[in-house]
Amino acid sequence: MTLEFSGSTALVTGATAGIGRGVALRLAALGAEVVVHGRDPERGARVVAEAGAAGGRARFVSADLSDPGDVLRLAEAAGAVDVLVNNAGIYRFAGTPDTTAEMFDVHMAVNARAPLLLVGALVPGMAARGRGAVVGVSTLAASSPTRGAAAYGASKAALELMTRVWADEFGARGVRVNAVAAGPVHTPGTAEIGGDVLATVARNTVLGRVAEVDEVVEAIVFLASDRAGYITGAVLDVFGGRPAIG
Numbered sequence: 001m002t003l004e005f006s007g008s009t010a011l012v013t014g015a016t017a018g019i020g021r022g023v024a025l026r027l028a029a030l031g032a033e034v035v036v037h038g039r040d041p042e043r044g045a046r047v048v049a050e051a052g053a054a055g056g057r058a059r060f061v062s063a064d065l066s067d068p069g070d071v072l073r074l075a076e077a078a079g080a081v082d083v084l085v086n087n088a089g090i091y092r093f094a095g096t097p098d099t100t101a102e103m104f105d106v107h108m109a110v111n112a113r114a115p116l117l118l119v120g121a122l123v124p125g126m127a128a129r130g131r132g133a134v135v136g137v138s139t140l141a142a143s144s145p146t147r148g149a150a151a152y153g154a155s156k157a158a159l160e161l162m163t164r165v166w167a168d169e170f171g172a173r174g175v176r177v178n179a180v181a182a183g184p185v186h187t188p189g190t191a192e193i194g195g196d197v198l199a200t201v202a203r204n205t206v207l208g209r210v211a212e213v214d215e216v217v218e219a220i221v222f223l224a225s226d227r228a229g230y231i232t233g234a235v236l237d238v239f240g241g242r243p244a245i246g
């Protein structure tokens with residue numbers, strides 16, 4: 001049986017948990033051969049086993065994306081891919097006086113520099129083969145001022161801007177580059193920061209609720225697919241709507 005992603009290979013960063021795990025499992029179920037990336041080998045092995053149990057093909061590669069050498073090693077280990085999902089990300093909330101240089105730097109390193117290095121290492125191959133899709137995972141906090149999220153929002157705003165640059169840089173050679181700006185989503189990461197932050201963000205959306213992982217996965221997989229063949233340089237809002245003033 002031919003599935004939508006049959007014959008394609010995909011690298012999904014941060015695929016050991018949350019949104020990335022959901023994307024990896026969906027792509028594997030749709031026929032892609034998936035490189036599941038994360039840091040934690042136990043979590044990675046579980047996702048690989050889940051993908052296999054559902055009839056998909058996956059393997060795990062570990063790398064710490066705050067280390068540029070490790071990012072390049074990941075790209076090398078992934079090899080030629082048709083789909084790159086820059087999902088891995090960190091979000092730590094603090095007021096500006098409590099935002100240290102280390103905290104700012106690690107947000108920029110994981111959320112912006114790692115995607116840049118992966119695009120630089122993997123997308124020229126896609127362009128040479130004449131096809132490929134890149135999807136970044138951004139946030140509502142990149143475009144709406146969000147309390148305590150100066151460093152986080154800035155790192156994702158950088159990702160959104162680079163998305164548009166990459167779309168221009170590689171579009172003529174058959175590679176589409178887009179992003180999804182997610183709102184509050186129930187994931188292991190947000191469970192750790194506690195329900196208050198999620199509930200506060202959810203109150204500031206039109207739909208007024210927290211999203212489930214699958215609702216964001218759906219949008220990412222769509223942008224990675226040929227169904228989105230005429231879409232590039234777009235940031236798709238998947239955050240429950242921005243309320244009007246008044």
Ligand SMILES: NC(=O)c1ccc[n+]([C@@H]2O[C@H](COP(=O)([O-])OP(=O)(O)OC[C@H]3O[C@@H](n4cnc5c(N)ncnc54)[C@H](OP(=O)(O)O)[C@@H]3O)[C@@H](O)[C@H]2O)c1
Nearest residue numbers: 014016017018019038039040064065089182184185187189
């Ligand atoms: N959840 C939300 O409400 C929400 C909203 C908007 C945007 N987003 C964005 O969506 C993405 C996924 O969020 P999530 O909530 O699903 O995440 P999560 O549950 O916290 O999982 C994070 C994933 O990223 C990996 N990761 C984190 N730091 C890493 C590092 N330094 N090196 C390598 N891998 C690293 C983790 O791997 P290990 O566990 O193996 O270390 C894990 O697979 C992020 O980019 C986030 O900013 C999330």
